Each structure stands twice: as C-alpha cells, then as structure tokens.
Amino acid sequence: MSTAIELKRVSRRYRSATALQDVSLRLEKDAIHGLLGRNGAGKTTLMSIATAQDWPSSGEVRILGQRPHENEQVLPKICFVREEQRYVDDALAKHAFSAAAQAFPRWDAELAAQLAREFRVPEKTRIKKMSRGQRSAVGVIIGIASRAEVTFFDEPYMGLDAVARQLFYDRLLEDYASHPRTVVISSHLIDEIAHLIENVVVIDQGQILLQEPVEQLRDRAVTLVGRADAVAEIAGTREVLHHEAMGRIVRTTMLGALDDSERQALIERDVEIVPVSLQQLIVRLTAREDASNQTTLNPSQEVAR
Ligand SMILES: Nc1ncnc2c1ncn2[C@@H]1O[C@H](COP(=O)(O)OP(=O)(O)OP(=O)(O)O)[C@@H](O)[C@H]1O
Numbered sequence: 576m577s578t579a580i581e582l583k584r585v586s587r588r589y590r591s592a593t594a595l596q597d598v599s600l601r602l603e604k605d606a607i608h609g610l611l612g613r614n615g616a617g618k619t620t621l622m623s624i625a626t627a628q629d630w631p632s633s634g635e636v637r638i639l640g641q642r643p644h645e646n647e648q649v650l651p652k653i654c655f656v657r658e659e660q661r662y663v664d665d666a667l668a669k670h671a672f673s674a675a676a677q678a679f680p681r682w683d684a685e686l687a688a689q690l691a692r693e694f695r696v697p698e699k700t701r702i703k704k705m706s707r708g709q710r711s712a713v714g715v716i717i718g719i720a721s722r723a724e725v726t727f728f729d730e731p732y733m734g735l736d737a738v739a740r741q742l743f744y745d746r747l748l749e750d751y752a753s754h755p756r757t758v759v760i761s762s763h764l765i766d767e768i769a770h771l772i773e774n775v776v777v778i779d780q781g782q783i784l785l786q787e788p789v790e791q792l793r794d795r796a797v798t799l800v801g802r803a804d805a806v807a808e809i810a811g812t813r814e815v816l817h818h819e820a821m822g823r824i825v826r827t828t829m830l831g832a833l834d835d836s837e838r839q840a841l842i843e844r845d846v847e848i849v850p851v852s853l854q855q856l857i858v859r860l861t862a863r864e865d866a867s868n869q870t871t872l873n874p875s876q877e878v879a880r
C-alpha cells in the first residue's frame with residue numbers, strides 16, 4: 576500500500592479546546608476515504624492541517640511523502656474544498672475557475688465548464704451574491720476539475736439540493752475512475768456517501784475511533800428481520816447492536832458474520848437478511864467504543880445527525 580496522507584502524533588491545541596489529540600493516521604493513495612464524526616469532532620481541523628492551511632501544535636504531516644507546509648512542490652497537488660472559501664469581492668465563477676487553472680497543473684477547463692452547466696451555476700452573478708447551494712457547487716466543481724492528486728472535501732454538500740448532491744457523487748466517481756487520485760470527504764450523511772467511499776475514518780473528540788475498509792465494516796454485522804423466536808435462535812450469544820420489535824416480527828442488528836448453515840436455517844425459518852446501514856453501524860460501534868473508553872458520553876448519543 577502506498578500512503579498519500581500521513582499524520583504522526585498530530586495535536587492541535589487552542590487555548591480553550593484541544594481539537595486534535597495525538598492523531599496518527601495513514602491514508603492509502605488513490606482511494607476515496609470518508610472522514611466521519613460528530614459536530615466539533617475535529618474533522619475540519621484535521622483537513623486544515625493536512626492541507627497546510629493550519630499548523631499542528633505538535634506532530635508531523637506528510638502528503639505524498641513530503642511536508643506540505645510552505646512546500647511549493649507539494650501544495651499544487653493538494654485541493655481543499657471548504658464551505659467558508661473566500662473569493663475576491665467581485666469574482667464571478669469564471670474568475671474562480673481561472674484562479675484554479677493557475678493553481679492546479681492538472682486543471683481541466685472543459686470539465687469545469689461542463690459541470691458549471693450541469694450544476695446550473697449562474698455565469699453573471701458574483702460568487703458572493705450566489706445562493707448557498709450555488710456557492711457550494713462552485714467549490715465542488717473546483718474540487719473535481721482540479722484533478723489534484725490529493726483532494727479534500729469538507730462537507731461539500733451544504734446547501735446543495737438532492738439533485739445536485741447526486742450529480743456531485745456521480746461526477747466525482749466518474750472522474751475518479753478515469754483519473755484516480757486520493758480523495759477525503761467529511762460528511763454527516765454517512766449512508767448517502769457510503770457507496771462512494773472505500774475506507775472509513777471516524778473521529779471523535781480529537782481522536783481516531785475507528786479506521787476500516789467499508790466492506791470489512793459491513794461484514795462485521797448483519798440485520799435480520801423475522802419472527803422473534805427464529806431470530807433469537809440465530810442471534811444466540813452474538814452481541815446485539817440494535818433491536819426493534821413490531822408485534823411478533825423483530826428487526827435485529829448483531830455483530831458477527833453468518834456461516835452457510837446459519838444462512839440455510841434463516842431461509843427455512845423465513846428470516847430475511849437486510850443490508851446493514853453504515854450510518855447505524857457506525858453510530859452503534861462508536862457509542863460502544865466511547866463507552867469502553869469510559870468517556871462521559873451517553874451511549875445513545877449519535878455520531879451523525
Ligand atoms: N479557531 C479556533 N479556536 C478555538 N477552538 C477552535 C477553533 N477551531 C476549532 N476549534 C475547536 O476545535 C474542535 C474541533 O473543531 P472542528 O471545526 O475541527 O470540528 P468539525 O469536526 O469539523 O465539526 P463540524 O462537523 O461541526 O464542522 C471544536 O471543539 C472547536 O470548537
């Protein structure tokens with residue numbers, strides 16, 4: 576595995592808060608990673624430090640094997656799309672795109688123009704005067720068309736409607752397939768980006784709680800729907816993450832994969848196996864992790880909104 580992003584014991588302390596606490600992380604090159612966590616978990620801080628827009632209080636960062644801070648060799652290879660991006664006062668979208676063309680060597684102007692039409696970005700409205708969704712679209716277009724080797728999207732969907740969000744996911748995946756690169760997306764909409772990401776990183780209170788390939792994570796649990804006695808029989812001594820009863824029918828999410836004989840037994844007893852929601856699984860697993868870390872969090876608190 577080749578590493579694109581590496582943090583070694585990175586901390587970021589503010590006078591009143593510790594945003595990152597001794598974070599060590601290696602993210603694989605040419606993969607799409609999801610950075611998930613509750614409000615204030617440290618996602619933006621981590622991204623700001625990895626993209627050299629902020630300095631760590633201690634620890635080291637390597638992007639494509641180099642320190643990114645004040646490094647003219649590696650900075651053009653990094654794109655950071657964030658909500659509070661500042662633009663020149665009277666800038667139109669085309670001005671932001673020209674600036675991006677200067678900043679990113681692999682910029683594709685035709686792709687940017689095509690995306691601007693698809694996202695319906697107005698040509699003659701100053702970015703400052705655009706709606707929130709239109710401004711987000713400008714950022715998303717820059718993130719995709721920059722083709723930067725390492726691209727960070729910090730909650731890129733703010734203000735984007737459902738059609739525009741789907742367009743973002745589709746176009747990002749298409750362009751990623753033809754131009755592989757390393758992408759990190761922070762999001763609260765876990766199930767919405769689940770099909771996009773290959774690797775999940777969950778951060779909470781400035782620390783990494785979980786890092787795992789999505790497929791592996793999904794295999795950790797199953798959800799069964801069927802008669803209570805049949806489901807209980809299969810569940811056996813497995814750890815139950817979630818349980819709902821609807822009359823005699825129950826819906827139970829439990830840890831542990833099923834073997835062939837258990838699958839056969841489920842068919843015979845008319846118990847259905849349904850896909851586990853990644854959002855549910857992460858919420859439950861991190862609540863468990865929190866409890867075992869003996870933090871003061873209430874286990875019912877959720878990682879995602
Ligand atoms: N400039 C700052 N001064 C003081 N504290 C800060 C500053 N920036 C961030 N923090 C604190 O650091 C912690 C992490 O903030 P960060 O913005 O990284 O979280 P986040 O995971 O991106 O949250 P959200 O999902 O709400 O955007 C929070 O407790 C926040 O209050």
